[in-house]
Amino acid sequence: MEKNITSQTLSRLPIYFNYLVSLPEERKKGNISATAIAEALGLNDVQVRKDLASVSCGGRPKVGYMTSELIGDIGKFLGFENHDKVVVAGMGNFGRAMLEYNGFEAYGFDIICGFDCNKERVGKNVGGKPVRHIDELEDFCLTNDIRIGIITVPETAAQEVCDRMAEAGIKYILNFAAVHINAPKGVAVHNENISLTLAMLARCGA
């Protein structure tokens, strides 16, 4: 295994990981070759072979990798074997979708709780996770050592919730509200913009 990995390789590792994790369970029990991965993802197979060799020593000529082992190796390299607890603020359709979304687990994220200020939503379970009142946010996050928060509140409330998350010790915030929010010092915010993703796809071909 090489220790020096290029930023290009690093940027592709999550793509391989994502693809492998999304395979049907039967295929995860078998082997997979760099060539097969390259074909499925439309990438150059020499490049894929090199990328995989830089993070896993499980590849065998003509056999390929044990899929589950390769998932483990890439995940370990990327730090996905960590388990990080995540909270979601805003229990509209978007927030409820986050609590029900079953793609987080493979990346080591446990969405453990939702928050809302609407009494009709508080106290219910969504996707098996409890919804608490937003006023419990600070206490809950500090007590449970939460470092990651997802914001799915209306635009008008997004900056305030961001500030409250920061006060509660949260260090990483993924914002889905359709408004740019600013990170307080020491906190990283990613403003996810679905319209922009769509625009880059449909208008710029990216």
Added chain:
Amino acid sequence: MEKNITSQTLSRLPIYFNYLVSLPEERKKGNISATAIAEALGLNDVQVRKDLASVSCGGRPKVGYMTSELIGDIGKFLGFENHDKVVVAGMGNFGRAMLEYNGFEAYGFDIICGFDCNKERVGKNVGGKPVRHIDELEDFCLTNDIRIGIITVPETAAQEVCDRMAEAGIKYILNFAAVHINAPKGVAVHNENISLTLAMLARCGA
């Protein structure tokens, strides 16, 4: 206005656009300087000044740009003044959130209709938009010349819906199902992976 624009500038234009569009309505009626934009986004102000000058000739020394004009110029450059009709397949929480999301309009996307196979969902309105049966997808898309589709169905159905969208003449597909789907020839698919975005933010600082 320069006609040759670097790919770096091109990648930043949507960030400016997104920021400007997200400003409160009062601020959109006033002026804004490159310096103010640079500060708000944590970018170099010389770079921002150059970027803006390459797509808008509305900037004045010490005054800046008329915000609304600058939004128009950047949007025009990026093709956001187009109006593209978009359909959403899958009316779970995620799909309903898409129909209700009000960030698409500024980018020139009209989400006009949702589709589902569940009889309890079909015929209802979500976010003021009708939900039709998935079996109407092909006819509806061909009749209305739909080029863009969003997939929010369960993982097991995502590839099939993708194939059906392609048959219905859709050219650009944004996939939110937590599974990698392959684009039929002539169709561009963007597999949006929320877990990956979160992982890049919280584990790789990107």
